Amino acid sequence: MIKRLGTGLAVLWAAATASYLALLLAPGDTVDILVGDGPDTPEIRARIVQEWGLDRPEIVQYLGYLWRLLRGDLGRSYQLQLGVGEVLATQILPTAQLTLAAAGVGVALAGVIAVVTAGRGRLLRGAASLAELVSVSVPPFLIGIVLLSVFSFTLGWFPVS
Structure with missing residues (x-):
């Protein structure tokens, strides 16, 4: 039982790490992606860097990501300006019905x-x-x-x- 629990936790950690690395190593600048087609000023870019913590070292960002996942905080959707948990919750019933x-x-x-x-x-x-x-x-x-x-x-x- 303990071995299975440990294996399950290792798989969850590996999946979380893989998703973090996929975003980190994706081509392009994160700020450029978040700005998109909207207005692009140095102030907006600085605010995005500060809000998302992109000015911190990668290891600090990664550990913060893991800590937020452990607390169940999936973050906010930049596009919808809603919590990701809220967005997912609205789709549970249609998904179950389907x-x-x-x-x-x-x-x-x-x-x-x-x-x-x-x-x-x-x-x-x-x-x-x-x-x-x-x-x-x-x-x-x-x-x-x-x-x-x-x-x-x-x-x-x-x-x-």
Whole structure:
């Protein structure tokens, strides 16, 4: 039990560190990214550097990042000017609804396919097995792009937004 807990904490630390390093090592200047297309004055740049603590050494920034994560402080969205926790909280219910709907459709579809292919020929069972293999092997984002292309662009059944 202790070993699993330690492993879990190590994985969480590694994930947090990897996300921090990904932002730190991303190409471009952080201040340029945060300024974006808005007005760019030395005062605005200085305020961003001060607000985000970009004037401190990287190790101090990293330790502050870890400390805030331990306290559950995910920071503020610079674009939305809201706490990241607040932004995530507004999306929990829609995400749960979408997840439950997708699971329900998946179970219903699997049941229909099982009933249709039960006791049938090898060709039908093989096609169903191939469809199952492809559906679990292909990354979800790729399936999403294909479905978006077919149902929104080609058939026009859903709006693209």
